[in-house]
Amino acid sequence: MTDAQTAAERIAQLRSELDAHNYRYYVLDEPSVPDAEYDRLFRALKALEAEHPELVTPDSPTQRVGGAALSAFGEVRHEIPMLSLGNAFEETDLREFDRRVREGLELPAGDLLGHGGAPVEYSCEPKLDGLAVSLLYERGQLVRGATRGDGSTGEDITANVRTIRNVPLKLHGEGWPAVLEVRGEVYMSKAGFEALNAKAMETGGKTFANPRNAAAGSLRQLDSKITAGRPLEFCCYGIGRVEGAIAPSHTESLQTLKRWGLPISRELKKAQGVEQCLDYYRDIGARRASLAYEIDGVVFKVNDIGQQRELGFRAREPRWAIAHKFPASEELTELLDVEFQVGRTGAVTPVARLKPVQVAGVTVSNATLHNMDEVARLGVMIGDTVIVRRAGDVIPQIMQVVSERRPADARPVQVPTHCPVCGSEVERTQLVKRSKGRESFSAGAVYRCVGRLACQAQLKQAIIHFVSRRAMDIDGLGDKIVEQLVDKGLVASPADLYTLTYDQVFALDGFAEVSSQNLLASIADSRRPTLARFIFALGIPDVGEETAKLLARTLGRLERIARALPEVLTYLPDVGAEVAYEIHNFFEAEHNREVIAALLKNGIELQEEGDLHPEFAAYASLPDLLDKLNIPFVAATGARNLAERFGSLEAIVAADWLDLSALKGLNEKARKSVRDFFADLAKAAHARAIEAQLRDFGMHWESEKKAVEGLPLAGQSWVLTGSLEAMSRDLAKDKLEALGAKVAGSVSARTSGVVAGPGAGSKLAKASELGLKVLDEAQFLALLRGFGVEV
Ligand code: 5U1
Secondary structure, eight states: OOTTSOHHHHHHHHHHHHHHHHIIIIISSOOSSOHHHHHHHHHHHHHHHHHOGGGOOTTSGGGSOSOOOOTTSOEEEOSSOOOOOEEEOSHHHHHHHHHHHHHHTTOOOOSTTSOSSOOOEEEEEEEESSEEEEEEEETTEEEEEEEOTTSSEEEBOHHHHTTOTTSOSBOOSSOOOSEEEEEEEEEEOHHHHHHHHHHHHHHTOOOOSSHHHHHHHHHTOSSHHHHHTSOEEEEEEEEEEESSOOOSBHHHHHHHHHHTTOOBOTTOEEEEHHHHHHHHHHHHHHHGGGSSSOEEEEEEEESBHHHHHHHOEETTEETTEEEEEOOOSEEEEEEEEEEEEEOTTOEEEEEEEEEEEEETTEEEEEEEOOSHHHHHHHTOEETOEEEEEOOTTSOOEEEEEOGGGOOTTOEEOOOOSBOTTTOOBEEEEEEEEEETTEEEEEEEEEEEETTGGGSHHHHHHHHHHHHSTTTTOOTTOOHHHHHHHHHTTSOSSGGGGGGOOHHHHHTSTTOOHHHHHHHHHHHHHTTSOBHHHHHHHTTOTTOOHHHHHHHHHHHOSHHHHHHOOHHHHTTSTTOOHHHHHHHHHHHHSHHHHHHHHHHHHTTOOOBOOOSOOTTTOOOBOHHHHHHHTTOTTOOHHHHHHHHHHHOSHHHHHHOOHHHHHTOTTSOHHHHHHHHHHHHSHHHHHHHHHHHHHHHHTTOOBHHHHHHHTTSTTTTOEEEEESOOSSSOHHHHHHHHHHTTOEEESSOOTTOOEEEEOTTOOHHHHHHHHHTOEEEOHHHHHHHHHHTTOOO
């Protein structure tokens, strides 16, 4: 309140602001400020009204709940008003509530902290972030659903609530009263919300800022068919109109409702006194991020219905219940600037610099903006007031711009033309789509600095990744030391780590004799990495630990991985075209080859598995290869017909127009396309190179497949794990292969069976998890004998 403003003026201003927010929140489902800001304005108004009771009017937002009902829905009068809850934000607020309850019930006070005296029994439930609704059951049938509206009058949403899958249309069991009105929250789970938004993004539909908005927008649809397609859920937390009493306590009432088929919270608990309430608050708070739905606090209610009656109501809030809110996870702040950070792969990412603000108990001054598509989606400008959200340990995000508050001097966010770290050019990535032999390009959302290891930012990140625990695992090389090494020019590529001298390390800040020796020892210890670790450490874009392990396990040698053609890489399980091209391009780049050569020269000794793994040697067929060549207008059937007619790639390459014309299963356009494709010498050579590499890498070719066809385990993939007593693992493998099976090194959903001897570990666990057939040694021997194999 400014000096010039009177209390009456400030009250009027607050009311009009709150009314505007209420309208957007309750009527339009488009909140313009986070709950925390609304709560602040509300509390400010309440405090002023408490100071000036003569200024309280019945139309003040403090005197009613929510906004007016939408006129397009029918009106429903709540015979028993739908109340709101008082809020506790601090521990002391809750203790104060407990004190008032005890005073109201004329219970002994206990000490100052409320200890001692008979504890009040409370019921505890999470406070779901959704919409309060009332459901009316007459003779066990759902006859009406209504929103809370302003607490006295709501909207008739019967058709919509009937579509919510966990709302019973008819009560179960027996003994329910002839008239039963229940109350609860309609909400959307986090997973349901993500799926809804993902679908909307795919189809160009409207996305929602959070699950609450999504639930509100879905429930208040005039067309209930739309509501039916939305993943809404209901959770019952109370009773409205009822003929007779249901149970003597709140928790018993809810358990009874549950028996009648109404969903209640799985977190419903009883607490004896305020201390146990606080324990519950802390426990739910710690698990908040892992709950399937969003909550903004917990609700405590005096459990005994008789005591509830004794306590009664104050204005529109029960004296026997309170919401203990969690610190707000959304807040308003100002976007001061957008800076661009350069990552390990050179991606230049916008980062929001914010006016520091407390969100969920933590000061937030930066938020991720992901990429320029996100900046465009948000429509954010520097100087804007934005809503930031912090959920669990996730990096804070900008959720929305408060466009009404955009200042006149707001500036657009612009990608720098040159890298802020090294000054190299920044280029926009292109998305390459390869389909049917054609490549099409579209602009990507990511911008990249072209400086690579010459860019200090990329170099530092690359080295931090290279030395990390899951990569080369060099202990004692923290981010700050990497920075020093790079800044002092001692390390210009990961290979330089292996030529560092004692004197160079000793001269770094914070290093003494022992620490210098220790660091050099851990660098030396990392000289014999497994191939998988080394591949991961190289930091190939899109190649995480699992892909690195797969490459090492299947191809066995760095040399093979480095020369693998993208089409050949796509024969590996879970390697798609995009990743295959990233891997191929990485090893094609001269500077990457130089770094790898320098690492090997500086003493890296790779622990390679050597052999090609049978997992790779899946059967290749000619149609499969033709399909990977992406010949325009030749789909799977055409590829099969071509392969059947000509029998080998060479014969297809050599086919002339007459040969092709005689082929029935291919239309004119496709035949011409085949002719043109192989007339292109480069394409023909590439096709031959793929075929040759597949053979070189030990791929069983279709013709060889014929030899195993008809064998009892043909087409099956088996895994051996643990030790076997009757024979060596190698012999067991031979026996399985003799029956036509492939023997793979890892368990996947495609595994046909697992033989697990004593000592089997993670592979057995994974097989059980996937519900695969698992044989112990005796069962395995019986299987072999059953097929007439000598054991
Ligand atoms: N879990 C829960 N949420 N909630 C909201 N219980 C609960 N009770 C409420 C409200 C508004 O009100 C009753 C205490 C009347």
